[in-house]
Amino acid sequence: MIVLRRRIHEMTTSNYEPPMHWMEWEREYKKENYDVDVCEAAGYLQTKLMETRPRLALGMALLFLFSLPTSFAIVVHHAMHMIKG
Incomplete structure (x- = not known):
């Protein structure tokens, strides 16, 4: 920061x-x-x-870190299927 x-x-x-x-x-x-x-x-x-408590802040950061790449991968996967089909 x-x-x-x-x-x-x-x-x-x-x-x-x-x-x-x-x-x-x-x-x-x-x-x-x-x-x-x-x-x-x-x-x-x-x-x-x-x-906030350190565990809560770390947990929120990890949730944010892992949810974005996963959702992005799912969107890309569906887009590739739409392009192929």
């Missing part, structure tokens, strides 16, 4: 310009609120994880 905040701070201090293919509202959001929102979300997540 600290590394993420440091990288966001480095991006804000440099002259970073959004890509030209971004829409105007994306550019405005990036300039005004993006960094603040990301820092608040990272801080909120860090606070909640610090307040």
